[in-house]
Amino acid sequence: MDGWMETWMDRWIDGWMDECMDGDMDAWRAGCMDGWMDGMDALMDALMDEWMAGCMDG
Numbered sequence: 001m002d003g004w005m006e007t008w009m010d011r012w013i014d015g016w017m018d019e020c021m022d023g024d025m026d027a028w029r030a031g032c033m034d035g036w037m038d039g040m041d042a043l044m045d046a047l048m049d050e051w052m053a054g055c056m057d058g
Contacts, residue, residue, distance in 0.1 A: 007046075008042060008043055008046040011039075011042060012039035012040075012042060012043060013039075
């Protein structure tokens, strides 16, 4: 499990910032929230994958 948290955090922040910087200023806030929620979904998927892998190994 070494480094997996840093990996998903990097992906989350990168995706979130991409959403924030994309589009016009009117859509900026909505884009940020979409990116944030996408990041949360990715986080949950990553945590479940790591947890299942740990269960199978142990």
